[in-house]
Every structure is written in structure tokens, then in C-alpha cells.
Amino acid sequence: MTEKMDCVVIGAGVVGLAVARACARSGLQTLVLEAANAVGTGISSRNSEVIHAGIYYRQGSLKARCCVRGRKLLYDYCRSRGIAFRRCGKLIVVTRKEQQAALRALHAKAVANGVHDLKWLDGAAARDKEPALRCAAALWSPSTGIVDSHALMLALWADLEAAGGMVALCSPVVGGQVAPSAAGVVLRVGSTGPMELLARHVVNAAGLQAVEVAHMIRGLAPTSIPKYHFAKGNYFAFSGHAPFSHLIYPVPEAGGLGVHLTLDLNGRARFGPDVEWVDRVDYTVDPQRGARFHEVIRRYWPALPDNSLHPDYSGIRPKLVPPGAPDADFLIQDQRAHRVTGLIHLYGIESPGLTAALALADRVCDLLQASKS
DSSP, X not given: OEEEEEEEEEOOSHHHHHHHHHHHHTTXXXXXXXXXXXXXXXXXXXXXXXXXXXXXXXXXXXXXXXXXXXXHHHHHHHHHHTOOEEOOOEEXXXXXXXXXXXXXXXXXXXXXXXXXXXXXXXXXXXXXXXXXXXXXXXXXXXXXXXXXXXXXXXXXXXXXXXXXXEEESSOOEEEEEEOGGGOOEEEEEOSSSOEEEEEEEEEEOOGGGXXXXXXXXXXXXGGGSOOOEEEEEEEEEESSOOSOSSEEEESOXXXXXXXXXXXXXXXXXXXXXXXXXXXXXOOOOOGGGHHHHHHHHTTTOTTXXXXXXXXXXXXXXXXXXXXXXXXXXXXXXXXXXXXXXXXXXXXXXXXXXXHHHHHHHHHHHHHXXXXXX
16 A cells, blocks of 8 residues: 655755654644664764854855855754754964955855854954964854754754654665656655655655665656765864864865864864765774874964874765865755656755755745645
């Protein structure tokens, strides 16, 4: 027998849970399918847990708009649900005077995106905030913060269930087909004796597996499915107490935001991510990369002790462009691109996906509602 659902969301990361919550609260009978045995085991648990202000992204892009709006929504949601967070702020630093033009360009980009609280600091003013820092100039971002991403996902899950939705763990999508007569999508779920689900709406929020899931759906034009390029980000932990109370970021580099210092809610310091282009998902952190970390960190923290870093964890960013290409925007693909009513794919949801999750959820929910009319 084929079970019927209003809406199926594939993937129980922070974005998938936020989308499912929004759909359930809009009145759709909603089910989340998660291949793993817990929520948020992929991209959502392997990042810096930073609430971004909206500084880095192209004006008018989905990343820019959803980050700026999502940041406000996220802070408000954390306050209302008692989720631990800290609006600690960050310094984006340059260590040479010739880099100041790039920092000013970043400032202009942020203002164009609606981020109006940045403050330019000279080296002395930056050191007033962080005496251990070495820099020629910095941008101070008071809206940047950190959040307990796991508590956030548990809250979203609880809201989903309160609205009548469900999460099915250990439920991988193993196949699918566009249903006839625009009735939705039939999904085959479960690796042993799979069952079939007919959903009027399907949201593919499978993160690193989003492209793989799309290729499983027969009747979906392969030409509509992008190619992923995996950028691995390695993190190293500091084995001591770092003399910083704010996040410290260098200017962005190709493929990422540079090896930055972040703090968790317990004050533990970690550095990363770097950018390592890989062909497959492998979360092993090579200890040999630590030498490069020491080198780049000492540009802004000269007193970093020898042998004070150890491998911590890594994450994979699903890029829509290959190495050397300018960063791509989030891609929310609906029937206008693939001609399947009620099917939405979320591709390339990397940073600032955590910050943007609630704004992305509202956008997806609006698109689903529009597809019904």
C-alpha cells in the first residue's frame, strides 16, 4: 500500500527541521525523513555555530537576504524558546595596511545588504577590545553571535511535533518517481522492504545528499540537477585558555571565510575551517594540517604557543561551483526549473545556512503555498 502525506521533507538538519516546522504550522500534514539515527548529524553539527550578520554575500542574493532576516528571526526564536546563545560580536581583521581596501569593500557590501551596525576600528582600537590581537585595522560586528545548534534543532523538532508533524529516523529515501496527473511524488523509503509514500509536496533538504536524492526521482529531468563540489573544512582545538572574548576572522579567502577563531558557549576556542577540496565525504582531520593553521593564526595572534592545536572535527560544504570560481548563491529550485509541481530542492545550502534557516523555511513554505494555487 502507498501511504499519503501532504508534505514530506527529506533531511532532518537545521534547515529541514525549520522547513518542516513552518509547513506543519501552516496546516500541512508533514513528515520528515532522516536516513541517520538522529537529527542534525551532517552539515548542521559540523560547523562553527556562528550567527552571521550578513556581511559577506552579494547584494540581493538569497544568502544576503535570508541571512539578514534569518539572523533577527533566530535571535528572537532563541530568546522565546530559551535556547542558549551569546551575542558576542566579532572582529574581521587585516594584518597589513595594503589589505585595508579589501576590508573597506567588505564594509560597503555589508551596508548594501542592510547591515548598518559595523564599526571601523584602527589597530589600536581593535587592540583595546582584544589586547592579544595584532592587526592594522578591523571591522567590529556587534550582531554576530554563537548558538547551541543542537538545542536549536531539538526546539524546532518539538515545535514540529506540537503542530502535528513527525520525524522518522533511520528512514532513507532509496527511490522515487514523479506521480502521474500532477498528483505529487512517490518516494520509496527504507533500505529493507521499502514502503511507498505519496506526497503532494516534497522538499529535498538532504544537505550533502541533496543531489543524490534528486537523481533517485524518476521523471525529473537530469539536466535540472546541479553538480556538487565538496569543500572540506577542518577545525583544530586550542589546548588552553585563549585570551579572546570575541570571534576573530581574517578577510575571506577563496571557498571560505578564512581560518578564524570561534568560541563555544563554554568559552572553548577552536580554529577553522580551512578549505580542502575533496571528492567524497570523509571527516578525518589530518594532524599535518596543524602546521598551516599555526602559520595563518600567528598573523593575527603572534603569541599562539607552539604545539597548542590538536585536530578537533571537520565539516563538508556542498558547493555549486568548482575550486577557483566565485561562490554561488543558495539554490531553491521549484517547478519553474524542473516542471514538477510541489517539488522543491534545496541545493548548496552551506554557510550561512544555520543563520538563514528560519528565513529559508518561510520562503519554501510560501513557494509550496503558491504551487497549490
